[in-house]
Amino acid sequence: MTTEPLPALFRLSDRSRNACGAVAQTEHMNGIKSSITITLAATLTAGMLMINLVMISFWQRSLLRQQVAQTRAVLQNIAATSEPRSEALWAAMQQAGIRCGLILLDNQSQIFSQAACDQASHLEPLAREAYWAGELVSSLSGTIWTVPTPQKGYLQVAAPLNEERQRLGAIAATIPLAPLWNFIQEDQKTILVYILVNAVLLTTIGFFRLAHSIVRPIDRLVRISSTYGSDNGPPLLPDQEAGEFRQLFSALNNMITNIEADRQKLRSTVQSLEQSNQKLRDTQQEMVRAEKLASVGRLAAGL
DSSP: OOOOOHHHHHHHHHHHHHHHHHHHHHHHHHHHHHHHHHHHHHHHHHHHHHHHHHHHHHHHHHHHHHHHHHHHHHHHHHHHHSOSSHHHHHHHHHHTTOOEEEEEETTEEEEEESSOOTTGGGHHHHHHHHHHHTSOEEEEEOOBOOSSSOBOOEEEEEEEEEETTEEEEEEEEEEEOHHHHHHHHHHHHHHHHHHHHHHHHHHHHHHHHHIIIIIHHHHHHHHHHHTOOSSSOOOOOOOOOOTHHHHHHHHHHHHHHHHHHHHHHHHHHHHHHHHHHHHHHHHHHHHHHHHHHHHHHHHHHHO
16 A cells, blocks of 8 residues: 655645635635625615604794794784785785684684685684784694604794784694605605715725725735645735835735744655665564575574
């Protein structure tokens, strides 16, 4: 039975490892690139969507405050300048764009509307509150589902009617807020397109930046490691990288140098063992020949 010398086994192991490394290198690098791309795209998109939701919330609050201030100013102006008569007050409210209102005069309330007035039941209590308080009051009612959170569907505002410091009654109006939220929803389509474009652009820029600073050094390391074998000596890993990769390459160079030194020691030890084995085989053969000669000598002496 014959055995292959140990250095030959080393060379066979190196060739097999290089072949496997060359096959797996492309799969590993593609996996890293795909992971970087997916992580960047998901992180950037999620971050921009969260910022967008926060901005929408502030936008909705700002528009609602503007609508409340505008409606209060309109009703206050109508109450101060119009004659305290139902027809005159309603005409002034119509000119201001109000489609559903209530006029409280002489403790009698009357609803005026040009369209369906879904929240009319909230107007009389609010008008009486403004009458007794002697100041503008407002409230919100109903619910409309919007992005990112549901919002109130209607705004009610009431203002007292005074004449020569005498309270005559109050006027109230309900303003649907659906057009306000629809305006924001329409703009959201454009904002989402910008988010998509920015996500693609920033992902591309981030991918190439990370590929230059992370993927390329790893690729070089994998390529040099996959082609490393005992026949071409220890590889010299590039240490021109900055930061942690420079430390990594330096440590790997030291490790490979130590491994190569240990391999040389192992080869020397194997060669010494082979020489010792050869000497033992030669000695054994000499002993066998000596034993045969001794046996022949004893046989001759007996004859």
